[in-house]
Amino acid sequence: MLVVAGICVVLIVFFNLRFMGSQQQRFAERVGDGQAHLEQLYPAFFEAGDIRPADFTGEQPLILLFWSSWSGRSDEAQQDLFRRISAHNPQAVVISAAVKDNAEFVREIAEIHGYPFIFVDGTEHYNDVRLPGLPSLIAFRADGSLFGSRLGFTGAADYDFLDALLKGQP
Secondary structure (H helix, E strand, O other), X not given: OHHHHHHHHHHHHHHHHHHHHHHHHHHHHHHXXXXXXXXXXXXXXXXXXXXXXXXXXXXXXXXXXXXXXOOOOHHHHHHHHHHHHHHHOOOOEEEEEEOOOOHHHHHHHHHHHOOOOEEEEOHHHHHHHOOOOOOEEEEXXXXXXXEEEEEOOOOHHHHOOHHHHXXXXX
């Protein structure tokens, strides 16, 4: 009985790790060179009109974060991102794309934490691109080229790669 239980545990861990790896791979494929995400129009929550991330490139790095209040790790991801921006490059632009959240709730989150992010509705683009999970982060250099991406958030080490971008290192 213990042998069967042990085999089951090993198989569960194996398939879980394999699934997570395939999720990251699908995410990287859907991000591609990132240009489709830069050119997308996102409805702004607190400003009139739509926001196009490409309009914010040229001077500072840009980070596009897809998140939702119903995603357990999204709040932690935003907090970590805010700490990094504050510490390394307060001029960096963060577009916080909420998925399936209403404007009042997004406003409450922004005010509670004091995030200087640009808040948009990312639901339609998230669904169109079929991103595999939340939070999903895509980072761009100031010139608009893709710097990197990350699916999920398990802790601060997940976003360590952003420090080089925010400090202006290649």
